[in-house]
Amino acid sequence: MTSNPSSPSDSTPGRIPPERDGTPRRESGRPLVLTGARIFTADPGHLWAEALAVAEGRILAVGTVAEVERAAGADAERVEAHGALVMPGFCDVHIHLGLGGRQLAWELPLLPTDTAGQILAKVREWSTGRGPDEWIVGGIVGSTIMDTLASVEMLAALDEASGGRPVMLRDDSMHNRWVNSRALTLMGVETDTADPRDGTYVRDRDGRLTGVLWEMASQAAEAAVAAGIEDLEAYLRRALIEGLGAAHSFGITSMQEAATMEPTLRALQRMDHAGELTAWVVTSMPAQPFLEPGPVGPELFEAAAQYRSEHVRPDFAKYVLDGVPMTRTSAMLAPYRCCTDQHSPEDRGHLIWDAEELRASLADTVARGLGAKLHATGDAAVRLALDAVEHVRSLHGGAPRFQVAHAEYIAREDLPRFAALDVVADASPYIWYPSVIQSSIAQQVTAEVFEDSWPMRDLVNSGAVVAAGSDWPCALPSPDPWVGLQTMVTRRSPDGSLPGALNVSQALTMEEAVAAFTREPARAMGLGDVTGRLAPGLSADFILVDQDVFAVAPERIHHTRVLQTWFSGRPVYTAARDTAGPA
Template structure:
């Protein structure tokens, strides 16, 4: 007679994609103590049941491991959903003015209007005093802060500029830019690039009356939203002090419903707050079972829409007022970056490195090559977002054990690519996002939403579809982005399950349905393996389980809607 305790839960008669290379498919699995205890055929797993085992027979429904989002901004995304004016990246500036005006009617005369996301195509055209005046009028004098779809830039009104203490004579901050209207004598426009955005965020933060309660609600909203899309592990891409405290509060209350890996900026970032050694100490002080301060965050460059990405080839030149050889400049040099990566070895930390340009990606790969030669395998190094890569650098990811942290959400259906195409030469755009090349070269391709960048939700089914099709889910958009890089569905699924879990240091915890790992799994409303690839974005999660406990069920939502 076996002394092994009976499972708490058994799932039978399912189509189970395990993400386990040794056994990619199964019919059933058992859960004991929040972990997968057995995987196999329904008859074999059913035989393990005891008198107290709860048995679920799914009638052939598809079950996947809980999805892993390798790159999200939980504080910003949760705050947007819980508190802020919702904008769509496709909204025109006229629609935005109307939404701001309507939102203002609900607020007191001094309350902030905070919202997003503003599409890059709008940010391209509002750098003038006329649109600043229109935003002032729509807000009724209330301070405004609108975030763009890259989260690197902000659009504020005159009241916010006054609260920031910024005038037309104010010099640009290091690493940032106050956009001015040359036709109006250099007057401020309210558009803020890069670090200038942090100044507006600091003024907003100072206005909050109970920031701790607000942040706790924001983080709880972020986690519940992730669960509704089937996500049970996430890497927060820039974890500030407020997030550590809010996550600790949620952990203490037993309300953490996903594995959370934090990434702590080592230099001033787009959100205001403590960075560097002090933040690393704060993160470590808040380590818990489900919340792990295991990564630093290094921002090597900006975004191509504002020509702050570091490129190997020149940007598009729009006339004599621009340097035809301009390629952008990285924010770090080689020696400083090498020293920071050495610190990762010394302190047992990993690193997420934002590098949107091919020049900045090469800078990272060169630095990693040096420290790998000096110190050996060591930490996990990720490069986000690997949009542009030179041919010579693609095989280096596998050779140096560097993770390409890709963001398929940025391709479609947002408008970022339209703005990028105005700044980056067509031949470079046409060869971008080399996902198949990276996979075939042996790299560990990990997908991340970059939520709330590009789209207002972290919907993984859009990103999964575009990895397979390289096409916009909107059938009226008939173009494809570098279609040679299409992945097979199972390859794309690994980029949303096992791979990002491994990339964030959770490969021994979650990401696949393997005995001993956390029982994180989801039940889908359709068989994504039998439908046309261009219908994957319609997929909805019916149930999400985290450590064997159901944390999301779509049924109550559907019942309420009837």
Template sequence: MTADLVVTGGRIWTQDPRQPWAEALAVRDGVLVAVGTAAEIARLAGPDTTIRDVAGAMVMPGLVDGHVHLNLGGSQAAFELPLLPTDDLPTILGKVRRWAGDLDAGAWVVGGIVGSTVLDGLTDAGFLAQLDEAAGGRPVLLRDDSMHNRWVGSRTLEAMGVDADTPDPDGGHYVRDRAGRLTGVLHESAAAQAESAFARSIADPQARTAAAVRTAIEVLNGYGVTSAQEAATMLGPATALHALEEAGELNARVVLSAPVRPFLEDGIVGEELIERLAGLRGDLVRPDFVKIVLDGVPMTRTTALLSPYRCHHGEKPFRGELYWTLDELVAQLNRCAELGLGAKLHATGDASVRLVLDAAEVLRRKTGSDIRLQIAHTEFVHPDDVARFGELAVVADLSPYIWYPGVLQDSIAAQVEQDLVDSSWPVRDLVDAHALVAAGSDWPCAAPTPDPWTGLETLVTRRNPDERFPGTLNPGQALTVAEAIAAFTTNPAEAMGLGGVTGRLAPGYAADFLVLDRILFDIDPGDIHATAVEQTYFAGRLVHERKPSRS
């Protein structure tokens, strides 16, 4: 059989335990037909075969992002005011002022990421006045690094129908100062109301969503990502992905996760959404999961913990609240099993993680169901529960971009007892307990890009590559480089139901692979974050090529 494409002359890391390294690979019709020595693969080349000599470069499987928000991330990249989580308040206000000055009449100022440490300090209505002034009276919506909270201006509050006397919504909070005045900070479901108000202002929401999703895929390809799990998929983004696939223009495999209850974006949820997404299924777009949110985020004390939060202002000990009971969760997972769907479960606290494991145990024991279950953001896990991940075949869906010392961790440490922070993200223990550990970016949460190389480095070093944030976080939980690569390739592919399709370079697998500018195993792990992807191939097609740097 003659190959369409031969890649040779490199060091190929296959992620195939039977043959970890190879010299060359051959592709036909988007599928790998052979991986082996240069001599073996050369025999598959014909007169029409494209030969790519990578001149000693490292080749590896395309990366798999197990947790990403394509519409939010793509919208941020394509349309919105870029803010860094390290920006202080004067910098944010300055960027808002400049951005607002370039907008058309009536346009909103929308952007992110506002660091949690900044949001924590917006405790007075005077900050709302500063935001209004910077925006020139325009409606403003700024997202935080958790994507659970927002900072909005007075015009936005008006569009939401919210004033100083409006009671808090269920599952949310309009933050007020000591005098009862609104600060513009919104928590949880209150943030969803702001997003709905902004959505109503968009003249052609489907066109915007289509552009956002297309941009998100291009960004992911640029970082070497060829497959992803959309972590909370609404109908608009799913429709856009389906349209791209129908047009032959979707350069990634995307697994969808349908929220079963209202979350942070407007639109239908639950069984109606599940049914609509099922009609969009294709070879690349796979609506195979639901999304279940068990709690919130520790920065706003909405994470459910087994031990109390730090107390403030004489408050009684508080552990957060669970959004589901055990019976409710078991019933939902049973319904998932009936529908043949997996579940991605947002659980950021050790109490919510335990609830998921308890429900998984009931599901496995009573029904024998083997549906895929993922716990997203396994930040805090009680030691007694670590082994249960492997025993119950529950995936640890991690976002290593979040845990390294930095702005987000500073805000978390202000709310959560230090011993819990010090024991967070127990990745080494999970791997040793035979849990499937899968990494994802959670873009656009925490970081302005879905850069996987930063996250991969952090799994190994437990340090922030940014020297402004010294120290390590729970360093005994570090992984090896090979284990970290697995967390970004084979593991999330398996967790998403794509384990037989992508994530490794072996005959019969999709020809999703990367050419890198360095050999990851030969460099200081502290330099992994600087890795650049020279080329990204998806199904044997070149979908990204790095532009030459200007000298």
């Protein structure tokens, strides 16, 4: 999905030359002044500036060159930006950093556009030279392909491609899996094994297992994979470092991990203590049994407190209220499209929580001082979430933070409730432009529901907070925010690979879209007084990019490349010379 345009010439404005080792050198203790830039602060009272000063990891001053130099003093270091656009570091309100990092560090890379034949060929090639018992784990399998895999013939093809090695492949929603016969055996799943609660071992018409796993059936596969990892801590540390590197290359300096189990919390804290965690990480601990094995709910919430550190904030619980529309597991107010022999004409998906249980659990969570991120893809699930928040607000007032992910389908009468209840719309523009996911969804929900999806303009106009998240590694193989920015503005496939637009009346302006990737997610995560804007006293988290996204044609936004990413006053990423152009 992402593109790699040719390197700009020497004369391209906005290049900040790296030193010979690729990273600008800093002299300890001296303020730094950045000039020669067009600076977008994302601070509503002072949106644009000429220069900024950094001292001790924080923004010292933002304003005119004279104002900033006066604040920094004559001894300050100087950095010339050569006309680059400077922006706050991006804040990703919904990312699976560990899962995305695992894919980069350890797993078979698949594209959501790969055909079944291409997937099998990649499995076959990846298997070469690997041990007979070594797991082949990979992703992402596109939803339109997952729709075709539930047959014993495809199971046999996966068995053959893997040479008998166990296989687990994740789909683009990360809710579902495709495994082979060896994996089913290691999972302990047989023909007569009952489906788990809120999950399905998909069978054909004759009751034979197909290797396709929906929702919580995937947990057994993830548990079997985890059992084969010898040193989990080292495995997770490398994955998280790989994930951070990818995030920094796209300008991301703070993030909300959308489903964080205890081993990942422990790894993050140890990285922070070792000086390896170069981002603000807010975590979301599952309130219920999750796709990954391990303690959840109150047991996890109580354990999480010990992992708090300077940059690790275990401040949210994660609730999954329904599934995904591709498998008709989103909870909808109206029936899905009719009809196959596997679906009732009254099929509306299903809710994982009932109203009373959700209210009680949320009240307990908030009493512990935690906010909540509620996965609710269907409009019925969104209504359940809003009803529960309204109840908890009546008990606890306005203190708790609530986010609804992914704000995909919202009944018209529920739209004003986001602002009224101070509920954040956790938006996923990476998912909702014309894509393989949307192609699959269009076969499930009615045209009326589909065409009214992702109502971002209405939410912004109502005063609701719209905060963008990549949901990486769902949908796309990278957390590239420039793809999401362009999609919010155009409502079209960024690279033009798929035609059409999706509910184009809901497009945002560029300034609104940038706010949804900076200031608003910082607020949503509880980091509004720490990052997300370039303002005195906040962390010096900022990026320099190779084009002015406020001036280029909207269709060019996704070509933007980050030249440097700064976190807490020091550079954590500098583009290589072949990307950033000659110094």
